[in-house]
Amino acid sequence: DxxxxxxxxxLVTQMGNDKSIKCEQNLGHDTMYWYKQxxxxxxxxxxxxxxxxxxxxxxxxNRFSPKSPDKAHLxxxxxxxxxxxxxxxxxxxSQIRQTRDYGYTFGSGxxxxxx
Amino acid sequence: xxxxxxxGSHVSVSEGALVLLRCxxxxxxxxxxxxxxxYPNQGLQLLLKYTxxxxxxxxxxxxxxxxxxxxxxxxxxxxxxxMSDAAEYFCAVSGGTNAGKSTFGDGTTLTVKP
Numbered sequence: 686d687x688x689x690x691x692x693x694x695x696l697v698t699q700m701g702n703d704k705s706i707k708c709e710q711n712l713g714h715d716t717m718y719w720y721k722q723x724x725x726x727x728x729x730x731x732x733x734x735x736x737x738x739x740x741x742x743x744x745x746x747n748r749f750s751p752k753s754p755d756k757a758h759l760x761x762x763x764x765x766x767x768x769x770x771x772x773x774x775x776x777x778x779s780q781i782r783q784t785r786d787y788g789y790t791f792g793s794g795x796x797x798x799x800x
Numbered sequence: 801x802x803x804x805x806x807x808g809s810h811v812s813v814s815e816g817a818l819v820l821l822r823c824x825x826x827x828x829x830x831x832x833x834x835x836x837x838x839y840p841n842q843g844l845q846l847l848l849k850y851t852x853x854x855x856x857x858x859x860x861x862x863x864x865x866x867x868x869x870x871x872x873x874x875x876x877x878x879x880x881x882x883m884s885d886a887a888e889y890f891c892a893v894s895g896g897t898n899a900g901k902s903t904f905g906d907g908t909t910l911t912v913k914p
Contacts, residue, residue, distance in 0.1 A: 689843075716900055726838075726888060728904040741901055775843055781900040785851060786832040789902065791843035 691792035708776030717759040806905035819878040829896030838888040
């Protein structure tokens with residue numbers, strides 16, 4: 686009964702390809718996120734959606750495009766993959782009530798390797 | 801802007817010894833503070849959080865942390881390390897208009913020696 690589930694867990698692809706990562710949460714949270722974790726384990730926020738509305742859009746190449754069809758789903762599409770895109774991508778969700786932050790629930794991650 | 805500094809990228813302790821992982825934050829608004837743990841090849845799991853109220857917060861697996869505003873610190877401790885505590889630990893801060901947008905520290909790798 687996974688709270689935040691991502692698919693696929695591993696993704697190996699060639700440079701120039703387009704790929705998508707899917708995320709679903711069954712916690713009833715209203716906010717979802719994409720984070721990137723590089724090889725040194727640094728975590729950087731990429732995007733955040735609140736009730737299907739984009740609220741955080743950090744400095745990320747426009748080859749990355751998030752989509753939220755409903756508040757339980759947040760997908761990440763990446764065009765023209767580059768070697769530097771290799772990383773672990775984490776989806777997370779949270780419930781923010783009156784600006785009170787209760788922390789994230791993370792998915793298990795998608796390890797993307799571009800060859 | 802908010803930021804987090806985790807002092808010591810690697811900490812090694814013996815099994816049964818005290819665990820102390822240091823975190824200092826910077827925030828212009830009252831912060832929300834978090835510690836997460838990441839086991840190999842897994843996602844991050846929330847260990848504990850400080851929002852408001854009691855400054856000593858207890859989390860899972862016997863960990864606790866104390867919010868010290870005067871020192872802008874939120875250090876993580878556990879009285880007695882267990883082999884299963886070996887993992888990566890991340891401190892994070894959010895708050896104010898950044899509620900829900902956590903900024904993470906660079907992480908501390910905890911090694912537990914038998």
